[in-house]
Amino acid sequence: MRRDDGPAYEEHPDRALCHRDGHAGGCTLPAAGGGGGATVSGKVTSESEVPLSEMVVYLEPDDDALSMATTPPPPAAKISQKGAKFDPPLLIISVGQTVDFLNDEDRPVEHNVFSNAPAKKFDLGLYPPSEHKSVTFDKPGAVFLYCSIHRFMDGVVYVCPTPFHSRVAADGTYKIEHVPPGKYKLRTWQRRKRFPEKIEALDVASDAAQTMNLELRRP
Amino acid sequence: VRTTGTLILALILALLATGCGGGGGDDSVAPAKGKANLKVTVVAKPKTGAKPFKSYQPTEAEKAEAAASKGDFELVDYDHLEGIVVWLESGGTAHTPGNVKISVQPKPQKPPLFAASVGDTASIANGGGKPVKLYSVSEGNEFDLGHLAPGAAKDQPLKSPGLIELLDGDTFEVVARIYVAPGWGARIVPAGEATTFRDLDPGEYRVAAWHERMPGDEKSVTLVADRTREMNLLIGVNALPKVE
Numbered sequence A: 001m002r003r004d005d006g007p008a009y010e011e012h013p014d015r016a017l018c019h020r021d022g023h024a025g026g027c028t029l030p031a032a033g034g035g036g037g038a039t040v041s042g043k044v045t046s047e048s049e050v051p052l053s054e055m056v057v058y059l060e061p062d063d064d065a066l067s068m069a070t071t072p073p074p075p076a077a078k079i080s081q082k083g084a085k086f087d088p089p090l091l092i093i094s095v096g097q098t099v100d101f102l103n104d105e106d107r108p109v110e111h112n113v114f115s116n117a118p119a120k121k122f123d124l125g126l127y128p129p130s131e132h133k134s135v136t137f138d139k140p141g142a143v144f145l146y147c148s149i150h151r152f153m154d155g156v157v158y159v160c161p162t163p164f165h166s167r168v169a170a171d172g173t174y175k176i177e178h179v180p181p182g183k184y185k186l187r188t189w190q191r192r193k194r195f196p197e198k199i200e201a202l203d204v205a206s207d208a209a210q211t212m213n214l215e216l217r218r219p
Numbered sequence B: 001v002r003t004t005g006t007l008i009l010a011l012i013l014a015l016l017a018t019g020c021g022g023g024g025g026d027d028s029v030a031p032a033k034g035k036a037n038l039k040v041t042v043v044a045k046p047k048t049g050a051k052p053f054k055s056y057q058p059t060e061a062e063k064a065e066a067a068a069s070k071g072d073f074e075l076v077d078y079d080h081l082e083g084i085v086v087w088l089e090s091g092g093t094a095h096t097p098g099n100v101k102i103s104v105q106p107k108p109q110k111p112p113l114f115a116a117s118v119g120d121t122a123s124i125a126n127g128g129g130k131p132v133k134l135y136s137v138s139e140g141n142e143f144d145l146g147h148l149a150p151g152a153a154k155d156q157p158l159k160s161p162g163l164i165e166l167l168d169g170d171t172f173e174v175v176a177r178i179y180v181a182p183g184w185g186a187r188i189v190p191a192g193e194a195t196t197f198r199d200l201d202p203g204e205y206r207v208a209a210w211h212e213r214m215p216g217d218e219k220s221v222t223l224v225a226d227r228t229r230e231m232n233l234l235i236g237v238n239a240l241p242k243v244e
Helices: B002-017 B060-067
Strands: A009-011 A017-019 A038-046 A055-061 A077-080 A090-094 A098-102 A113-117 A120-123 A132-136 A141-147 A154-160 A165-167 A173-179 A182-190 A199-204 A209-211 A214-216 B036-044 B084-089 B099-104 B113-117 B121-126 B132-136 B143-148 B153-157 B162-168 B174-181 B184-188 B194-200 B203-211 B217-223 B228-235
Touching (some): A055 A090, A055 A154, A090 A165, A165 A173, A182 A214, B036 B084, B036 B203, B036 B217, B084 B174, B121 B132, B121 B143, B143 B153, B174 B184
Parallel strands (some): A077 A098, B036 B228, B099 B121
Antiparallel strands (some): A009 A017, A038 A173, A055 A165, A182 A199, B036 B194, B084 B184, B084 B203, B113 B184, B121 B153, B132 B143, B132 B162, B203 B217
């Protein structure tokens, strides 16, 4: 990915970091799912049998400019509310990304999605089946979702500062693709926190595959 | 007639003592001389001001069915909303850190919530019949109490405001939760009920309420000597920014 004639990325006036081969109409970080870049993968283990599937691993660049999400942001993600359940119950997105909240109940049930999280406070109001409303998440962090009508309806949108994130699979593995070279902090976030979060320094070389295993332990 | 007159006189005296008409009245206990009381009622409100259901109007029977729903469709009971913590901030009243007693049972059906104030000490006891390992990884309040024999207790200073999840080191499940308020005098107050902060020094205070899901509330209040001031704090989603 890195070209010989200089750094692969340069800072855009709006502080987004831009690829030198940026698309017309707006330069962009190579979005997760795009080509090139390094792959960071590994396995998360813990001292217990605690399932780690509701866990996020993401990269936070040392250079603040890299924290900007891609321009344009990834397409909108969707969360279903059918059966008075948020599906997926944990959605991982990048800063700047929009989430579409669809009331897809098959019976006349209203929902009222809201969050009081510091990263995003919002109230979608009551709306009936077949309607949907969207929210753009502009700050990183955990945004816990609730319904003002239904007592047990909860979920979470985890907003990562970059598109370089992965949900930890049931077997503890994770994989983050298309990572531009640079210095990063690899961070974890657990929906149900049982261990201190991990922060590991990571120097990503271009087009390389890097392994970073993580072991979670009690303090 | 004499009894009725005595009752009326007693009522008038009680109203005067609690400062009714000057800032609300508490007809239970008057403040000590030169002090003030603050009676706070927590009110949880469902969504208000919503647009009508455009495409469908549920029948009364359907509304009743929804209200009686259990399981995933069970409704939030705003009249009996639990887990609300109320506390005071600032004010001239001297307050010393308290001790919050927490008895932990293994595998509770629902982890109980306790209220504490930052600077308080939690006295955490093993209320079960087997030894237990207890720890917390909640931000600002990380600790490991090690093994606690049945009936044994350990003290843990509560350093930072926020929610603490007390974890069982064998099952890694939450066995109790402590909301550490960033003020003092923290206590749990169910929706619709009132709590009274008694014998406070007159002056300016902030009073606040927290709920894990819903936005809380906070208000400023001026307390006057020999009076009881009453106020409401609102819990509900109506305070959040609307998305159309």
